[in-house]
Amino acid sequence: MGVLDGLALGFETAFTPTNLLFCLIGVALGTAVGVLPGIGPTATMGMLLPITFGFDPVTSLIMLAGIYYGAQYGGSTTAILINLPGESSAAVTAIDGHEMAKRGRAGKALATAALGSFFAGTVATVVVALVATPISRAALNFGPAEFFSLIVLGLIASITLASGSTLKALAMIVLGLLLGTVGQDLGTGVPRFTFGVPELYQGLQFVSLAVGLFGVAEIIRNLEGDMTRSVMVEKVEKLRLEREDFRRIRMPVLRGTALGSVLGVLPGAGHVLASFVSYSVEKRASKHPEEFGKGAIEGVAGPESANNAAAQTSFIPLLTLGLPANSIMALLVGALLIQGIVPGPNVINDEPELFWGLIVSFWIGNLFLVLLNLPLIGVWVKMLTIPYRWLFPAIIAFAAIGTYSLNRNPYDVYAIAFFAILGYVLIKLGCEPAPLLLGFVLGPLLEENLRRALTISRGDATVFVTRPLSLTLLLLAAVAFVVAVLPAVRRKREVVFEEED
Amino acid sequence: MTLRDARKDLLAGAVFIGFGLAFAVTATTYEVGTLLRMGPGFFPLALGGILVVLGVLIAVTGFLAASGGEIGTVPWRALVLLLAAILFFGSTVRDLGLVPALFVAVLLASFAGRGVRLVPALFIAVALTALSVLIFVYALQLRLSLLGPWLGG
Numbered sequence: 276m277g278v279l280d281g282l283a284l285g286f287e288t289a290f291t292p293t294n295l296l297f298c299l300i301g302v303a304l305g306t307a308v309g310v311l312p313g314i315g316p317t318a319t320m321g322m323l324l325p326i327t328f329g330f331d332p333v334t335s336l337i338m339l340a341g342i343y344y345g346a347q348y349g350g351s352t353t354a355i356l357i358n359l360p361g362e363s364s365a366a367v368t369a370i371d372g373h374e375m376a377k378r379g380r381a382g383k384a385l386a387t388a389a390l391g392s393f394f395a396g397t398v399a400t401v402v403v404a405l406v407a408t409p410i411s412r413a414a415l416n417f418g419p420a421e422f423f424s425l426i427v428l429g430l431i432a433s434i435t436l437a438s439g440s441t442l443k444a445l446a447m448i449v450l451g452l453l454l455g456t457v458g459q460d461l462g463t464g465v466p467r468f469t470f471g472v473p474e475l476y477q478g479l480q481f482v483s484l485a486v487g488l489f490g491v492a493e494i495i496r497n498l499e500g501d502m503t504r505s506v507m508v509e510k511v512e513k514l515r516l517e518r519e520d521f522r523r524i525r526m527p528v529l530r531g532t533a534l535g536s537v538l539g540v541l542p543g544a545g546h547v548l549a550s551f552v553s554y555s556v557e558k559r560a561s562k563h564p565e566e567f568g569k570g571a572i573e574g575v576a577g578p579e580s581a582n583n584a585a586a587q588t589s590f591i592p593l594l595t596l597g598l599p600a601n602s603i604m605a606l607l608v609g610a611l612l613i614q615g616i617v618p619g620p621n622v623i624n625d626e627p628e629l630f631w632g633l634i635v636s637f638w639i640g641n642l643f644l645v646l647l648n649l650p651l652i653g654v655w656v657k658m659l660t661i662p663y664r665w666l667f668p669a670i671i672a673f674a675a676i677g678t679y680s681l682n683r684n685p686y687d688v689y690a691i692a693f694f695a696i697l698g699y700v701l702i703k704l705g706c707e708p709a710p711l712l713l714g715f716v717l718g719p720l721l722e723e724n725l726r727r728a729l730t731i732s733r734g735d736a737t738v739f740v741t742r743p744l745s746l747t748l749l750l751l752a753a754v755a756f757v758v759a760v761l762p763a764v765r766r767k768r769e770v771v772f773e774e775e776d
Numbered sequence: 777m778t779l780r781d782a783r784k785d786l787l788a789g790a791v792f793i794g795f796g797l798a799f800a801v802t803a804t805t806y807e808v809g810t811l812l813r814m815g816p817g818f819f820p821l822a823l824g825g826i827l828v829v830l831g832v833l834i835a836v837t838g839f840l841a842a843s844g845g846e847i848g849t850v851p852w853r854a855l856v857l858l859l860a861a862i863l864f865f866g867s868t869v870r871d872l873g874l875v876p877a878l879f880v881a882v883l884l885a886s887f888a889g890r891g892v893r894l895v896p897a898l899f900i901a902v903a904l905t906a907l908s909v910l911i912f913v914y915a916l917q918l919r920l921s922l923l924g925p926w927l928g929g
Contacts, residue, residue, distance in 0.1 A: 326916050440785075442837065446792045446830040453799045453823050460816035465806055467816055468799070491858060498854040498888060664889040665900060671858060671885040672878055672904050675865040680918045688866025692859045699855070703847055704788035722819045734812025 285631030301338035302640045305345020316346035320606045321485030322673045325681040332614040337636040344586045348644045351388045364582040367550045371574030382514040388579040395532040395580035396641035399587035402536045411595040414620035419727035424748035426721045429598045431752040433542040435759040443706045451714025474686040486674040487694025488708045494667045495699045524576035531580030539585025542600040546585035553581035602709040605716040785838020792831030800824025854888035861885040873924035879905045
């Protein structure tokens with residue numbers, strides 16, 4: 276199927292009233308959780324995943340994806356208005372966006388963010404449509420050995436961009452892989468680590484893991500401090516951009532879109548990296564670098580375009596290889612598996628409605644976001660005044676009901692508590708939770724491909740390095756690992772040198 | 777260089793070593809098998825071993841760098857109340873039904889906040905229970921019984 280036929284099918288699929296409605300619900304919810312502090316898209320998607328069980332697969336994915344990129348918009352809104360980036364990729368936007376707001380140009384900053392994001396989202400959607408088919412076709416030749424190496428590459432690369440200690444991130448991945456082995460072994464049917472509890476034979480629910488780790492653990496973190504915020508929101512007016520503004524944001528938006536489209540494909544925090552790189556590029560390219568940090572409109576236009584473009588292209592590894600690049604994509608893998616669809620290179624051919632419908636829905640969702648965010652900005656600002664003591668019991672309630680409704684298994688609910696404690700302790704000890712989720716989701720795939728590859732090679736472990744493609748992927752993983760370790764090495768050296776001085 | 781400065785990394789290392797050992801030791805009770813015919817114990821045993829090594833590395837590098845920083849306060853009351861809320865819901869939703877299980881869970885959870893008094897907490901619990909029933913039972917049509925067998929539902 277050509278790209279044009281595909282897009283036509285996509286429009287047909289995405290433009291049904293149901294799918295339009297759930298796209299709208301998704302992006303609206305996403306904007307809300309992006310604006311609200313203390314709850315992010317990962318926890319929200321985890322909570323809503325069980326209820327999508329009864330949906331059509333396309334509808335379910337359209338809504339869940341909408342939550343993800345909707346949250347990026349919402350995060351930028353709070354970054355600009357109250358200097359509180361709801362999403363890590365919006366941290367850069369806060370620098371100049373909030374300065375603009377302090378100088379009475381909040382409206383312009385919001386309009387720039389929305390229009391830049393819309394443009395970037397549109398272009399990136401086309402990029403996804405164009406590159407997905409060839410990549411998935413190439414991946415059809417992958418055998419189990421290649422998939423094993425690809426998953427290893429994905430896991431290692433995802434920590435290259437993570438903040439904090441590489442060793443800890445690596446340990447979190449391995450712990451996630453191990454937790455993923457709980458339950459009946461697919462190869463032999465032997466129950467593992469179930470303590471004789473039949474309810475655990477199906478394994479730990481990854482919905483429990485997602486809401487425990489990203490929802491409840493986060494609430495406990497927030498309750499450490501005083502969450503009574505007094506929100507001082509700058510007045511929002513003059514949303515219109517003038518000709519001069521358009522002239523200034525034109526190039527930053529284009530450059531941001533290009534950067535974001537490329538960097539978004541990287542596993543891990545590709546969209547965060549994209550917005551940071553875009554900001555420094557704009558600062559360097561500007562004729563007035565001294566304006567940066569004091570409300571330069573370019574400092575909003577570039578990073579905002581970059582992070583939204585990256586949010587779209589980060590779907591490429593998932594849709595073409597079945598490989599989730601970050602914890603959000605890992606949740607979407609879960610959503611697909613619940614629907615009985617195994618993510619991988621076959622999805623484009625076997626489920627064309629799903630693939631193209633989702634891509635077209637990105638574009639529709641971005642359009643909804645512009646409409647939702649610019650005229651209705653007042654509503655989102657109001658949401659900031661919801662007190663946290665209301666919010667967190669609601670999160671607990673929805674998390675518990677959502678998880679229970681999946682299988683009516685009390686152990687799934689108990690698992691939330693387990694993962695909340697585990698997540699809280701590990702976060703306290705300086706470990707990022709995202710790699711654990713990624714490892715958990717990819718664990719069964721990794722084990723299955725390892726087994727199959729070794730069965731095919733008659734137990735010869737060198738199969739991973741004698742097949743050229745597998746070797747290449749493993750070498751790339753090694754490079755990614757070295758890159759991840761290097762800055763740490765450098766920092767350690769600096770510490771040593773300081774002590775010697 | 778003191779133990780106090782490195783305790784974050786030392787504790788993190790200990791957690792990983794603990795999990796790694798637990799998984800690896802349990803895995804040996806399953807059939808490990810060979811590379812050609814992998815038993816159920818193979819993968820967890822290998823990973824458990826890797827996790828122990830990583831845990832040791834984290835603890836050692838943390839001890840050498842000694843720059844972990846403070847762990848900070850732990851909101852014990854909130855922690856206990858939130859977990860109690862979740863466990864209560866999980867253990868009673870089937871037999872008590874959605875409404876009572878959720879009401880008590882939300883009430884417990886809302887006391888996790890600071891300076892919460894009884895009346896506002898009751899109000900939050902009533903409002904959230906009603907909202908959840910509306911969303912999950914009426915709008916989304918999840919088949920959850922409002923009152924369970926213990927209450928004659």
